Amino acid sequence: xxxxxxxxxxxxxxxxxxxxxxxxxxxxxxxxxxxxxxxxxxxxxxxxxxxxxxxxxxxxxxxxxxxxxxxxxxxxxxxxxxxxxxxxxxxxxxxxxxxxxxxxxxxxxxxxxxxxxxxxxxxxxxxxxxxxxxxxxxxxxxxxxxxxxxxxxxxxxxxxxxxxxxxxxxxxxxxxxxxxxxxxxxxxxxxxxxxxxxxxxxxxxxxxxxx
Amino acid sequence: xxxxxxxxxxxxxxxxxxxxxxxxxxxxxxxxxxxxxxxxxxxxxxxxxxxxxxxxxxxxxxxxxxxxxxxxxxxxxxxxxxxxxxxxxxxxxxxxxxxxxxxxxxxxxxxxxxxxxxxxxxxxxxxxxxxxxxxxxxxxxxxxxxxxxxxxxxxxxxxxxxxxxxxxxxxxxxxxxxxxxxxxxxxxxxxxxxxxxxxxxxxxxxxxxxxxxxxxxxxxxxxxxxxxxxxxxxxxxxxxxxxxxxxxxxxxxxxxxxxxxxxxxxxxxxxxxxxxxxxxxxxxxxxxxxxxxxxxxxxxxxxxxxxxxxxxx
Numbered sequence: 001x002x003x004x005x006x007x008x009x010x011x012x013x014x015x016x017x018x019x020x021x022x023x024x025x026x027x028x029x030x031x032x033x034x035x036x037x038x039x040x041x042x043x044x045x046x047x048x049x050x051x052x053x054x055x056x057x058x059x060x061x062x063x064x065x066x067x068x069x070x071x072x073x074x075x076x077x078x079x080x081x082x083x084x085x086x087x088x089x090x091x092x093x094x095x096x097x098x099x100x101x102x103x104x105x106x107x108x109x110x111x112x113x114x115x116x117x118x119x120x121x122x123x124x125x126x127x128x129x130x131x132x133x134x135x136x137x138x139x140x141x142x143x144x145x146x147x148x149x150x151x152x153x154x155x156x157x158x159x160x161x162x163x164x165x166x167x168x169x170x171x172x173x174x175x176x177x178x179x180x181x182x183x184x185x186x187x188x189x190x191x192x193x194x195x196x197x198x199x200x201x202x203x204x205x206x207x208x209x210x211x
Numbered sequence: 212x213x214x215x216x217x218x219x220x221x222x223x224x225x226x227x228x229x230x231x232x233x234x235x236x237x238x239x240x241x242x243x244x245x246x247x248x249x250x251x252x253x254x255x256x257x258x259x260x261x262x263x264x265x266x267x268x269x270x271x272x273x274x275x276x277x278x279x280x281x282x283x284x285x286x287x288x289x290x291x292x293x294x295x296x297x298x299x300x301x302x303x304x305x306x307x308x309x310x311x312x313x314x315x316x317x318x319x320x321x322x323x324x325x326x327x328x329x330x331x332x333x334x335x336x337x338x339x340x341x342x343x344x345x346x347x348x349x350x351x352x353x354x355x356x357x358x359x360x361x362x363x364x365x366x367x368x369x370x371x372x373x374x375x376x377x378x379x380x381x382x383x384x385x386x387x388x389x390x391x392x393x394x395x396x397x398x399x400x401x402x403x404x405x406x407x408x409x410x411x412x413x414x415x416x417x418x419x420x421x422x423x424x425x426x427x428x429x430x431x432x433x434x435x436x437x438x439x440x441x442x443x444x445x446x447x448x449x450x451x452x453x454x455x456x457x458x459x460x461x462x463x464x465x466x467x468x469x470x471x472x473x474x475x476x477x478x479x480x481x482x483x484x485x486x487x488x489x490x491x492x493x494x495x496x497x498x499x500x501x502x503x504x505x506x507x508x509x510x511x512x513x514x515x516x517x518x519x520x521x522x523x524x
Binding site for chain 2: 019022024025156159162165167169170171172206208209210211
């Protein structure tokens with residue numbers, strides 16, 4: 001596996017998350033790296049989401065995990081492109097869809113047997129307010145109907161580093177992993193069951209919201 | 212760092228604690244072997260966590276002073292982080308919290324310098340009036356009182372109070388107390404944490420009459436008095452090696468540590484009950500968060516510090 005990527009996650013990301021955030025996890029045993037392709041769907045609050053999600057996986061599983069991210073944001077120049085692709089391990093998505101199907105690289109990664117982490121809300125939005133899910137995730141499942149989805153709900157990162165804030169303030173991050181969902185062939189059914197799962201995962205944690 | 216030697220009372224005490232820990236692990240092993248339903252997993256988790264905590268604490272004590280100060284600084288930081296993560300605050304408080312965090316390294320720098328005059332007023336005087344001012348700048352008056360009281364109380368208990376444990380280090384070794392400040396820290400921490408365990412064990416064995424059923428239904432008079440007695444005896448045993456205390460004074464110190472520990476414990480129980488949570492965090496398996504472990508220490512440390520300072524230095 002890419003040694004620089006290992007160093008990045010083991011020596012920088014993880015120690016930072018352990019000391020300056022601290023994770024309070026529930027049902028982490030549900031988050032397994034399967035032998036075959038798999039989807040992990042998480043809510044999106046903060047720039048830190050991606051790093052925290054990646055740090056939930058064992059280091060030896062890291063080379064089987066990729067993260068869906070916006071090309072226009074993560075690949076702005078040669079350096080950020082190299083870093084995002086090789087160190088963070090993203091699948092760049094062309095949000096404008098100028099070069100054919102924007103989700104084609106995700107489907108390709110699943111065909112190669114990767115576990116793919118996706119944020120079905122699209123962008124981060126208002127911190128700690130879940131946006132209605134987009135239908136992008138269902139397009140992936142129409143192409144790969146056998147893929148199972150594990151939902152992950154995070155709370156607290158939107159307090160630590162919300163959208164539009166440059167100042168990081170340490171808060172403990174709460175994480176709850178849901179039961180695997182599978183594709184039943186219906187777009188709105190999948191989206192609404194994913195939304196319902198997110199809401200019940202959140203309710204189970206009783207997170208402290210801003211007053 | 213001096214060479215490790217049993218003639219050094221601090222080193223000998225740490226060896227004694229590891230001996231006790233080893234004995235507890237053996238007892239737990241035999242309890243669990245008989246127990247087919249595995250009802251004592253939490254107990255086993257607790258003992259396992261004690262191994263980690265005592266190993267980390269011993270390392271922090273046996274290394275140069277700067278490491279010991281950083282260790283206590285980290286405890287304060289983790290405790291304050293847990294605290295602000297469990298209490299309800301406003302988005303407008305974010306930036307104030309950032310400044311509140313910054314007081315932690317400053318307070319411990321004052322400890323390291325041994326600058327007692329500023330150490331003792333920095334949070335209660337300076338931060339006490341600068342922090343509300345910063346909160347006013349953010350411009351949101353709704354909930355102002357709630358936020359500023361919560362943040363100030365959190366800083367007092369997790370930073371100001373805990374830093375007194377580290378400040379004990381600055382008491383020099385004397386003829387009556389060759390172990391110096393480190394001896395006092397080890398003495399206080401052993402008795403304080405031992406008192407928690409003793410009150411728990413006595414309460415489990417003989418607990419009947421509840422003290423404050425609405426706040427902490429597991430706290431009983433039997434547990435409390437058993438803990439007081441055990442802690443006073445332990446104080447009399449450890450004091451000649453680790454402190455300058457006379458026999459009578461060591462009994463009084465034991466009594467004070469046991470009572471302050473109890474009060475600290477129920478204070479945090481009340482806080483958690485108010486917030487409708489069981490534990491403040493999940494950092495230490497079997498114990499909960501770091502706040503759950505140091506709740507009793509936070510009230511004990513300043514009291515013990517001033518007791519020693521008033522009578523012996």
